[in-house]
Amino acid sequence: xxxxxxxxxxxxxxxxxxxxxxxxxxxxxxxxxxxxxxxxxxxxxxxxxxxxxxxxxxxxxxxxxxxxxxxxxxxxxxxxxxxxxxxxxxxxxxxxxxxxxxxxxxxxxxxxxxxxxxxxxxxxxxxxxxxxxxxxxxxxxxxxxxxxxxxxxxxxxxxxxxxxxxxxxxxxxxxxxxxxxxxxxxxxxxxxxxxxxxxxxxxxxxxxxxxxxxxxxxxxxxxxxxxxxxxxxxxxxxxxxxxxxxxxxxxxxxxxxxxxxxxxxxxxxxxxxxxxxxxxxxxxxxxxxx
Amino acid sequence: xxxxxxxxxxxxxxxxxxxxxxxxxxxxxxxxxxxxxxxxxxxxxxxxxxxxxxxxxxxxxxxxxxxxxxxxxxxxxxxxxxxxxxxxxxxxxxxxxxxxxxxxxxxxxxxxxxxxxxxxxxxxxxxxxxxxxxxxxxxxxxxxxxxxxxxxxxxxxxxxxxxxxxxxxxxxxxxxxxxxxxxxxxxxxxxxxxxxxxxxxxxxxxxxxxxxxxxxxxxxxxxxxxxxxxxxxxxxxxxxxxxxxxxxxxxxxxxxxxxxxxxxxxxxxxxxxxxxxxxxxxxxxxxxxxxxxxxxxxxxxxxxxxxxxxxxxxxxxxxxxxxxxxxxxxxxxxxxxxx
Numbered sequence: 121x122x123x124x125x126x127x128x129x130x131x132x133x134x135x136x137x138x139x140x141x142x143x144x145x146x147x148x149x150x151x152x153x154x155x156x157x158x159x160x161x162x163x164x165x166x167x168x169x170x171x172x173x174x175x176x177x178x179x180x181x182x183x184x185x186x187x188x189x190x191x192x193x194x195x196x197x198x199x200x201x202x203x204x205x206x207x208x209x210x211x212x213x214x215x216x217x218x219x220x221x222x223x224x225x226x227x228x229x230x231x232x233x234x235x236x237x238x239x240x241x242x243x244x245x246x247x248x249x250x251x252x253x254x255x256x257x258x259x260x261x262x263x264x265x266x267x268x269x270x271x272x273x274x275x276x277x278x279x280x281x282x283x284x285x286x287x288x289x290x291x292x293x294x295x296x297x298x299x300x301x302x303x304x305x306x307x308x309x310x311x312x313x314x315x316x317x318x319x320x321x322x323x324x325x326x327x328x329x330x331x332x333x334x335x336x337x338x339x340x341x342x343x344x345x346x347x348x349x350x351x352x353x354x355x356x357x358x359x360x361x362x363x364x365x366x367x368x369x370x371x372x373x374x375x376x377x378x379x380x381x382x383x384x385x386x387x388x389x390x391x392x393x394x395x396x397x398x399x400x401x402x403x404x405x406x407x408x409x410x
Numbered sequence: 411x412x413x414x415x416x417x418x419x420x421x422x423x424x425x426x427x428x429x430x431x432x433x434x435x436x437x438x439x440x441x442x443x444x445x446x447x448x449x450x451x452x453x454x455x456x457x458x459x460x461x462x463x464x465x466x467x468x469x470x471x472x473x474x475x476x477x478x479x480x481x482x483x484x485x486x487x488x489x490x491x492x493x494x495x496x497x498x499x500x501x502x503x504x505x506x507x508x509x510x511x512x513x514x515x516x517x518x519x520x521x522x523x524x525x526x527x528x529x530x531x532x533x534x535x536x537x538x539x540x541x542x543x544x545x546x547x548x549x550x551x552x553x554x555x556x557x558x559x560x561x562x563x564x565x566x567x568x569x570x571x572x573x574x575x576x577x578x579x580x581x582x583x584x585x586x587x588x589x590x591x592x593x594x595x596x597x598x599x600x601x602x603x604x605x606x607x608x609x610x611x612x613x614x615x616x617x618x619x620x621x622x623x624x625x626x627x628x629x630x631x632x633x634x635x636x637x638x639x640x641x642x643x644x645x646x647x648x649x650x651x652x653x654x655x656x657x658x659x660x661x662x663x664x665x666x667x668x669x670x671x672x673x674x675x676x677x678x679x680x681x682x683x684x685x686x687x688x689x690x691x692x693x694x695x696x697x698x699x700x701x702x703x704x705x706x707x708x709x710x711x712x713x714x715x716x717x718x719x720x721x722x723x724x725x726x727x728x729x730x731x732x733x734x735x736x737x738x739x740x741x742x743x744x745x746x747x748x749x
Contacts, residue, residue, distance in 0.1 A: 144642035151527045154519025155536060158618070161611050162543045165554045172557075215450035223444055224451075235741075237454045239733045242665065243726070244672025246699050247461055250722040254464035274457055281454060305436035307443035335547025338674035338699070342706050362549050366675065369553050377557075384550050395545045399538070 166388070173385020176378035186364050187348035189375060191383055194364035197265070198334060198387075200352060201344055201360055204269025205333045209276035210326055216277075217284025217322075218310060225289070234285070241278035248274045249339030257343060265351070265358035268344025275336060276329035283325025287318040320405040324398045331394035335387045337362035361387050462726055469720030471713055480720065486685035488705075493717035495724060497685050501602060501695040502725070505677060506670040508606025508691065513614045514663055520614070521621035526643050526651075537622065544615035552679035555608040560680055563607075564599030568692055572597060576690070595692035600682040603691040608676050613666040620662030620740070624655040661739030668733040672725060674699035698725040 184190025216233070224230025252271040257263050291314050299309040315322070345357040346367060352358070361383050368380035466473075472480060472493060483494025524537050572578040576593035578586045587593070628651050636646045652659065682694020683704050696704075698721045709715045 140642055140645070144644040147522070147644035147647070148527050151519040151523035154516045155523040155540075157516060158520050158540050158543065158614055159536070162539060165546060165550065168554050168558050169550055212450045212453050215447045216454055219447035219451040223447060233451050233454055235737055236458055238737050239730060240454060240458055242668050242729075242733050243458070243461070244674070244699060244729055246674045246702055247465065247672065247722045247726045247729075248457075250702070250719060251461035251464045254468045254719065255460065258468070277454065277457065306440050310443070331545060335549065337547070337549045338703060341703055345707070362547065365549055365553070369556070369679070380553065384553055387547055388550055391545055391547055392542065395542070
């Protein structure tokens with residue numbers, strides 16, 4: 121081969137290599153910038169909430185009702201509503217997860233329910249609120265804390281179904297077989313062996329569900345509605361933090377907007393704390409398994 | 411030491427009849443237990459069917475009164491009793507589309523960073539931080555969007571867009587922009603574009619976490635073969651990882667789209683809540699969810715109320731379709747993984 125041809129070929133290869141490295145560098149740079157952008161927005165939103173919320177939080181808001189410029193009844197309302205949602209969704213969700221994992225593992229029917237559950241998981245929460253409105257509020261002619269609790273339960277349900285199903289499927293089959301071979305009926309195997317083994321995972325699911333519903337606003341707008349006074353009556357409208365924040369934030373008054381930020385900070389802290397706690401349990405459990 | 415030695419076995423021997431009764435009882439309890447579990451699994455099905463049926467039934471007044479015009483009419487006149495859903499539907503689609511256009515490349519970049527680029531020690535903490543973004547309640551996004559982001563949009567971003575892409579003019583009255591009508595109008599901050607951007611921030615963590623998960627399913631021998639041939643990281647991602655996971659990646663995008671379509675609080679704060687026909691992305695508009703959230707508690711007229719419930723039905727059907735497509739596409743990868 122002619123030496124000059126060789127040099128030319130090397131040059132072409134070098135140019136191609138340089139172009140490929142250049143494209144690669146651009147792509148890697150883009151990936152880094154995209155990640156920084158995500159982290160930037162996360163810290164921006166958190167910083168705004170912390171800064172504006174912490175300057176608005178003072179002891180009086182924990183003593184006064186929303187009517188008097190406090191948040192006490194809204195905080196209590198959110199605790200009650202979330203508790204109701206979890207109390208309704210947990211037994212149903214764990215049972216449904218049990219059915220999927222233990223009785224319909226690979227059947228078509230189980231797959232269909234799993235598919236629908238995943239859709240329910242991402243369904244718009246305002247539509248679920250509207251469903252509960254037609255189901256409970258319209259027949260009762262009044263919005264109520266109970267309706268709000270049911271709406272939140274519908275949002276918590278798919279989270280619990282999914283984690284229970286997944287966590288129960290992680291329990292080794294040998295455990296089921298060992299218990300069954302001792303002549304233990306299957307329901308006892310499920311309740312006394314499987315649930316005990318999957319408990320940390322199921323707890324994580326319940327905590328994640330709680331984190332999800334504690335900050336929900338849309339499904340409560342027409343089910344629990346809002347209340348400016350103290351109320352713990354399940355058949356009456358009840359205040360909740362997210363709805364109170366929504367109402368206060370739409371006012372022109374600076375004091376009310378400050379109150380909205382205080383509420384926003386409380387919701388955010390609670391939700392983030394819960395998700396960190398849930399992750400912690402999951403991680404510890406994973407480490408223990410290994 | 412005598413003939414009754416066999417009965418040493420713990421306790422008195424169980425008569426055969428009792429043992430049979432016991433196992434019959436166990437069998438019955440098992441059936442009951444299984445039935446109860448099945449009933450609870452059916453609640454999931456009932457919730458979806460109920461949500462569709464309930465909203466369709468209570469929206470019947472509107473569907474009956476307007477027929478197909480409900481979907482094609484732009485007039486939403488509360489006092490005149492005329493309700494057309496075209497503007498909310500359009501607003502929902504436009505804001506979600508803006509969100510997807512912004513969120514998909516960013517999510518792709520994040521997923522790429524977390525699977526191929528970042529040093530190993532960095533992946534878990536950064537991934538967790540991005541996922542925290544998904545945990546922030548939507549009302550916080552709404553407030554941030556309204557009080558912090560909207561002023562920035564109206565003072566900096568929108569004037570720039572209008573001057574460079576839209577119908578902006580300089581002091582002499584000469585056009586400075588490209589004249590694109592999408593980016594023309596007044597920089598008022600609220601509107602379809604702002605809502606789309608806030609939605610994009612919201613759905614990035616969903617899409618990027620799906621992409622990251624599916625990227626991790628690519629067998630490492632495929633990637634290593636490509637690296638061994640001298641491929642760059644970008645080439646491995648674009649020519650190996652992406653073709654292998656294409657369906658699931660599209661599924662992840664649809665999942666994000668489903669979220670964006672149904673999002674209420676974040677949009678309600680920043681979209682402007684106007685039923686007028688928008689003439690650019692800067693115009694205020696409305697979405698299905700925002701219309702319902704804003705008007706439902708004040709709607710006293712039965713037809714108005716029914717129209718809003720009918721809107722909820724439309725939203726449910728649209729998101730159901732989008733999410734079903736997403737799930738089907740994601741499942742195709744899962745079944746291949748099983749093989």
